[in-house]
Amino acid sequence: MQKAENLNVIEDNRELAAEILKKLIEIKALSPDNGGEGEADKAEYILSLLDFADEIERFDAEDKRAKNGIRPNIVARINGRRRRTLWIVCHMDVVPEGDLKLWESDPFRAKVVEDRIYGRGAEDNGQAIVSAILAGKFLSEHRPDIGFGMIFVSDEETGSRYGIQHLLKEKEFSKDDLFLVPDTGSPDGSLIEIAEKNILWLKFEIFGKQGHASRPDMFHNASRRAMRILLELDELLHKKFSERNDLFEPPYSTFEPTKREKNVDNPNTIPGVDVSYFDCRVLPSYSNDEVVEFVRSFFDEKEKEDGFKCSMEVIQNESSPPTSEESEIVIRLKKALRILRGIEAKPIGIGGNTCASFFRKAGYETAVWSTLDGKAHEPNEYARLSNVIEDAKIFAMLAFDI
Ligand SMILES: [Zn+2]
Structure with missing residues (x-):
């Protein structure tokens, strides 16, 4: 030694x-x-x-x-x-x-x-x-x-x-x-990152029928439809993928509605399509495929309800297996930090990549x-x-x- x-x-x-x-x-x-x-x-x-x-x-x-x-x-x-x-x-x-x-x-x-x-x-x-x-x-x-x-x-x-x-x-x-x-890392070197959440970016196109804003009886507002569907989806995703893991901060999967594309140019047109995105950071105990499958079947259901289309595109899909807390690199690192700095390092997971x-x-x-x-x-x-x-x-x- x-x-x-x-x-x-x-x-x-x-x-x-x-x-x-x-x-x-x-x-x-x-x-x-x-x-x-x-x-x-x-x-x-x-x-x-x-x-x-x-x-x-x-x-x-x-x-x-x-x-x-x-x-x-x-x-x-x-x-x-x-x-x-x-x-x-x-x-x-x-x-x-x-x-x-x-x-x-x-x-x-x-x-x-x-x-x-x-x-x-x-x-x-x-x-x-x-x-x-x-x-x-x-x-x-x-x-x-x-x-x-x-x-x-x-x-x-x-x-x-x-x-x-x-x-x-x-x-x-x-x-x-x-x-x-x-x-x-951290200012005192006490954090060892051993796991990353899966990253999944989803793009949604929720369709309706465009027309004059004075005749909602004749058209189908894609913006309202998207708001309802995506709020429901938001809630369902959190419920379905609800596991917790204290290695991570926050200790659960996150599903955030983020970017929204511009729709119509004027206030008196009912939009015919709504384009928006979710940034999902999923605990590695789940696979991104499970999330994608879940959204697809939810969208199928919604399409059946009113006959208008809902489509999804996966634009970012990253996942990697976590490194074990018992792996040799983590154990050696903890020992070295104990000997040289007198600190007890803690393994953590992050939402980034x-x-x-x-x-x-x-x-x-x-x-x-x-x-x-x-x-x-x-x-x-x-x-x-x-x-x-x-x-x-x-x-x-x-x-x-x-
Ligand atoms: Zn760097």
């Missing part, structure tokens, strides 16, 4: 960590989907820092829109006593700055204020990149029990098609490996964890250098039998 005190030498890298994080912020890596040229430059910079690695592989995805026509994915590894590997998965791309007026400094010029480094991508996901590199550097000098892998992917913010999805097709990992995605879902779908138990203030995608995003250092210690410790 690695002695916790030995990890303290990682603290000597504070200045190096600041320098790397600043540089990462200043190499703007926006996906072509967000109007950028991709991650090529950032990947070159990261590669230049990995001279301590025992193995480096590249799994670039072709994307003509990006610089050099590629979306780079880097896999670097430090040998351990055993072939088995702990993989830390970080992403190189960032989201756009958003409204510049809300920033107090240039989002792509790093600004250091005491413990904080400000800039787009500082926390999401620059912090993890630097922590992984510091941990890797330490482990290259203190042979760990299992291998330590650093994965730097593209395209996390815009679907992962050129990133993790491509990597999982090209590279074979072992089911015996451990996976950690440091991409969400992280790139861990791709690993989980591929059959790898994956934990999402890091220590952060939660400034991702916000103006004046920052990361704390102390979190960079302390998370690096945890990453390093996970590569030892503890």
Whole structure:
């Protein structure tokens, strides 16, 4: 076992960590989907820092829109006593700055204020990149029990098609490996995300018959019909899928009417069609198919009642199996947090969707964890250098039998 005190030498890298994080912020890596040229430059910079690695592989995805026509994915590894590997998965791309007026400094010029480094991508996901590199550097000098892998992917913010999805097709990992995605977390590092609700977006078209608003006796108001039907559906869905699971917040499935498309242009026409959407976040004990089937048969019933059509389209459908609380990555992480920080970490589920879902779908138990203030995608995003250092210690410790 690695002695916790030995990890303290990682603290000597504070200045190096600041320098790397600043540089990462200043190499703007926006996906072509967000109007950028991709991650090529950032990947070159990261590669230049990995001279301590025992193995480096590249799994670039072709994307003509990006610089050099590629979306780079880097896999670097430090040998351990055993072939088995702990993989830390970080992403190189960032989201756009958003409204510049809300920033107090240039989002792509790093600004250091005491413990904080400000800039787009500082926390999401620059912090993890630097922590992984510091941990890797330490482990290259203190042979760990299992291998330590650093994965730097593209395209996390815009679907992962050129990133993790491509990597999982090209590279074979072992089911015996451990996976950690440091991409969400809490300020004290006490939350370990192990499950995500299923995401299901439904588009509804509820029909009626359009006509002059003075003659509702001759026409059928799609707007009124939709309001009635969707309110009823809302209630039925909550009743039918009512299970609770305290891992999640809120601890139940949610079904929210969200977007509504514009109908007629003038106030004196009865609308003939109503188009609206539900955002559903379903506990993983249910399948999205069950929800879709339930809505379909409800719509069939409604069509029979008045003869007008109700149609549904599934526009987003994501689900991944949860990682067990008893999985080795979660147990190791809890132990490391107990030893290094004296805290009892708690497994949680979220309603959002992280790139861990791709690993989980591929059959790898994956934990999402890091220590952060939660400034991702916000103006004046920052990361704390102390979190960079302390998370690096945890990453390093996970590569030892503890
Ligand atoms: Zn992220």
